[in-house]
Amino acid sequence: MPATRLRRIAPHGACSLRQSWASCLPEFHHVFFPDNVFSANRLEFPMPLQSIAVVGGGLAGCECALHLAEAGLAVTLFEQKPGRRSPAHISDNLAELVCSNSLRSDESSSGVGMLKAELRALGSRFMAAADACRVPAGKALAVDREAFAAMLTALVASQPRIRRVERNVCGLDDPVLAPFRTPEGTVVIAAGPLASEELSASLAAAVGAEHxxxxxxxxxxxxxxxxxxxxxxxxxxxxxxxxxAPGEGDYLNCPMSREEYTAFYTALLEARTVQAHAFESERHFEGCMPIEALAQRGDRTLTFGPLKPVGFVDPRTGRRPWAILQLRAEKANGEACNLVGCQTKLVQSEQARIFRLVPGLEQAEFARYGSMHRNTYVNAPTALTPDLELRAAPGVYLAGQITGVEGYVESAACGLWLGMLLEARAYGRDLPTPPPECALGALLGHLRTPAKRFQPSNVHFGLMPPLDERARKKDRKALYAARAQAAFAAWRAAAGLA
Incomplete structure (x- = not known):
């Protein structure tokens, strides 16, 4: 069998499904069933003897389940709604957007804008619904969250190969998963960052609490x-x-005089923070205390903690500075650095204002802002195989934010990729991994790259390989975007997805 048309293996009866959905919502016919997805000359494959359980009806779970079902695979979607909800959820719909209705920038010159474009090209149902339900938001893509969730819920309900079961799955060994924990079956855990305590405990037991x-x-x-x-x-x-020797070392360092530190510290105390949701505890572990919370303990707490200057000499003065803010490279290429010990719940505008008070950061450009919130996730490079399968539980895969991706779009992208991968395996095909130069490949690369302290990340240019050419600052985004588009197009063609 040739390697073309790997993305959409046409299920028997796909045309009748298309017609039935179109008759119910004709205005969305072109949105959910574009011609490049179900084409007249598609390849036909025999139905594989495989059943798949997807646990969680969020963005990743819906995207994964819909892709698999449209590929001809039988899917059982376990979702605890409407009988039980997490403290964050208020709707009975699937794919509920909890914290915001914004999917961030839609510009192709941004990392998340590039990822959106790639998802659209791959037939993402998440992106189709988002585009259909968009509301005015300037250069960002924002949606009517109720219409968006209702649309994806209806799409899942209309898909005959998806059986939805109202059930709180309590762990990997929950009896309802037993029929899928077989050589012919597969389990996908897409329970999201607010996974139940029971399921979170089961995951921790499987991968090790330290992961x-x-x-x-x-x-x-x-x-x-x-x-x-x-x-x-x-x-x-x-x-x-x-x-x-001077200029050697693993860190970049921003030295502060006493006056400069006092200005920074005072601004930190007065800064606005993101208010916790009712479902988030204000308790913080000592090892991941927000910098503004540490500052509340006294004006020297930071200088004896994350901004400790001991062991450094400021080359400009020949003396030890009053405080030091250290920056550590995010990747080997050193293109981006994180602000060590500066985890924060400051609102983004305050982060930019306050950290730019630090000498050397006056013109700092942020690749990612800091955040702190409840977020169940695993140490993906250690706990998962490159295919997102739990090393400790073969046949069980993770998708979405529980893997360590951050954001609505990234979560859906993870679910779509896993759906594509499981589809290919079900039909005995190989699916090459997207290259790291494109947004999807860069995001997946983050989940495969070992780190001393693995942290969730959204998609940004810092996850991609450095540019091969020197470029002016204003040209860099365009060059990243052009390279990503070319790499993604070449990958699609090579994988038979174009």
Missing amino acids: CYFYDAIAPIVWTHSLDMSVVFRASRYGQEQGD
């Missing part, structure tokens, strides 16, 4: 090229005492 996290503590990431290197210097703590 399963229940809160994330994310510091901002800035682009290295935007730093003022006349102020910022490279060094490791006690590096000079240990024989390092």
